[in-house]
Amino acid sequence: MKYFIKTFGCVQNHADSKRISSYLEAQGMKPAKSYETADYIVINTCMIRESAENRVYGLINNLKKMKNEKSKMKIIVTGCMSGMAVKDKTGKFLKLLKSRMPGADEFIPIDEIGFDTTPLTTNEKTAFVPISNGCNNFCTYCVVPYTRGREKSLPYEDIIDECKKLKKLGYNNVTLLGQNVNSYGADLKIKNLKPIYVKHLGRHRIPTLFPYLLEEVAKLGFDKVDFTSSNPWDFSDELIDVIARNKNITRTIHLPVQSGDDNVLKRMNRWYTADEYLALISKIKAQISNIKFTTDIIVGFCGETDGEFKNTVKLCKKVGFTWAFVSVYSKRPMAVASNKIYEDDVPHTVKDKRWKILDDLINKPHLKKKIK
Numbered sequence: 001m002k003y004f005i006k007t008f009g010c011v012q013n014h015a016d017s018k019r020i021s022s023y024l025e026a027q028g029m030k031p032a033k034s035y036e037t038a039d040y041i042v043i044n045t046c047m048i049r050e051s052a053e054n055r056v057y058g059l060i061n062n063l064k065k066m067k068n069e070k071s072k073m074k075i076i077v078t079g080c081m082s083g084m085a086v087k088d089k090t091g092k093f094l095k096l097l098k099s100r101m102p103g104a105d106e107f108i109p110i111d112e113i114g115f116d117t118t119p120l121t122t123n124e125k126t127a128f129v130p131i132s133n134g135c136n137n138f139c140t141y142c143v144v145p146y147t148r149g150r151e152k153s154l155p156y157e158d159i160i161d162e163c164k165k166l167k168k169l170g171y172n173n174v175t176l177l178g179q180n181v182n183s184y185g186a187d188l189k190i191k192n193l194k195p196i197y198v199k200h201l202g203r204h205r206i207p208t209l210f211p212y213l214l215e216e217v218a219k220l221g222f223d224k225v226d227f228t229s230s231n232p233w234d235f236s237d238e239l240i241d242v243i244a245r246n247k248n249i250t251r252t253i254h255l256p257v258q259s260g261d262d263n264v265l266k267r268m269n270r271w272y273t274a275d276e277y278l279a280l281i282s283k284i285k286a287q288i289s290n291i292k293f294t295t296d297i298i299v300g301f302c303g304e305t306d307g308e309f310k311n312t313v314k315l316c317k318k319v320g321f322t323w324a325f326v327s328v329y330s331k332r333p334m335a336v337a338s339n340k341i342y343e344d345d346v347p348h349t350v351k352d353k354r355w356k357i358l359d360d361l362i363n364k365p366h367l368k369k370k371i372k
């Protein structure tokens with residue numbers, strides 16, 4: 001049997017696909033070079049935007065034609081769309097997916113297809129190591145808590161062992177992955193490691209073991225240790241100290257802000273204000289020299305006024321992000337914001353205009369001077 005995996009979406013999905021390869025090879029399958037030569041096709045899906053979802057429907061419908069000529073071929077759908085379908089107790093979403101993807105044979109959540117397997121190693125120099133899966137935060141625009149479920153940390157020792165193996169195999173760089181890496185370990189109890197309670201932004205948060213894990217990985221001697229993604233409200237003082245004292249930990253921190261306006265942040269269920277975000281940035285800059293920041297921003301979220309958008313532009317200018325993933329808000333099934341609590345009322349033309357302003361400001365620095 002030969003398999004072929006098509007991956008949509010984020011770096012975490014790409015890392016998951018390496019585990020799926022490893023899992024399938026352990027069952028005796030061999031990689032195929034194309035869909036045409038494969039008997040077992042895995043589509044690792046993404047739901048972050050409607051366009052990503054539509055690409056999956058299009059692909060599976062094309063593959064169905066191929067399947068009609070090759071009866072042995074199996075099409076497996078995993079990743080966010082399957083997670084959502086299987087976790088939706090009403091069964092409505094699974095029914096919808098089946099009707100829109102008649103070519104698919106099975107829908108398997110990501111944690112049931114090789115998630116515990118060591119990933120297939122390649123000749124790349126950077127390894128991606130998932131440390132947790134899922135999220136407890138329920139930002140109102142996001143489907144992750146529904147597609148991947150609640151945050152579950154992978155065992156501490158297993159992560160260290162995996163990083164040691166990667167080091168021996170010659171990997172120079174490692175990136176630790178999770179939807180919210182800096183809350184890693186809230187669900188674990190490790191002897192001799194006292195959980196750290198984040199007190200940033202004036203609120204007590206859940207305990208975390210991430211600073212210990214990051215430092216232990218850094219001490220294994222990689223040239224570079226990176227991590228993504230971080231939530232501003234879980235960024236502990238201890239984490240800043242660990243980064244400051246280990247020179248091989250990244251000096252470019254990805255810290256999603258999503259909006260620079262307090263009211264929009266509230267509607268998004270993001271638990272910080274623009275000032276608190278800026279205070280965190282200043283604190284990190286004060287303790288770590290040459291630090292740079294990248295971010296994620298959503299424009300045109302439900303009810304975003306011109307004034308609220310301008311606050312985001314203002315915040316971006318203050319931080320001086322070196323790069324940003326700017327996306328236009330689109331309604332996602334099951335996410336709280338799409339559940340009739342807010343209206344997706346910003347016209348497309350306005351969303352596109354705001355997207356361009358931020359993309360030009362952050363990602364095309366040669367245009368910066370022209371943006372007021």
Ligand code: SF4
Nearest residue numbers: 135137138139142144
């Ligand atoms: S923190 Fe918010 S945006 Fe990030 S995965 Fe969790 S719910 Fe989604």
